[in-house]
């Protein structure tokens with residue numbers, strides 16, 4: 475098993491300024507909570523919303539901390555746990571399944587040398603199994619940092635995708 479160390483992100487002055495900027499860009503609008511959390515997550519190298527950031531957002535918006543955690547745990551594009559620089563989200567829903575998503579998952583696992591749920595030692599890649607993210611017309615597809623990579627029906631395409639991220 476290969477799992478990278480997961481340093482804890484604390485609320486530095488720099489991170490506070492970035493979160494303030496995100497809140498400002500969303501006009502402190504609590505109905506934009508999902509977009510706010512995605513943007514905050516993008517500011518953090520480990521691709522997650524740390525506890526300190528969640529508490530800070532709850533202080534700044536009229537939103538309960540429990541609602542923030544509901545979002546963090548409900549939406550597969552968000553995480554409250556540190557992840558790799560590139561979390562590779564493998565779709566496990568029906569359309570990708572019938573388009574041989576199992577072979578796509580096997581190829582990623584073999585090339586990266588990790589299982590689903592693990593992170594490479596260099597902290598670059600995590601493999602995650604997630605439900606449909608709406609790219610069924612491009613099945614079999616994966617999502618990486620919000621971007622869709624579809625029609626991954628050959629090992630060569632998967633190798634090229636990984637090579638372009640390294």
Ligand code: FES
Pocket residue numbers: 565566567568569570571606607608609610613615
């Ligand atoms: S079933 Fe895979 S993206 Fe929809």
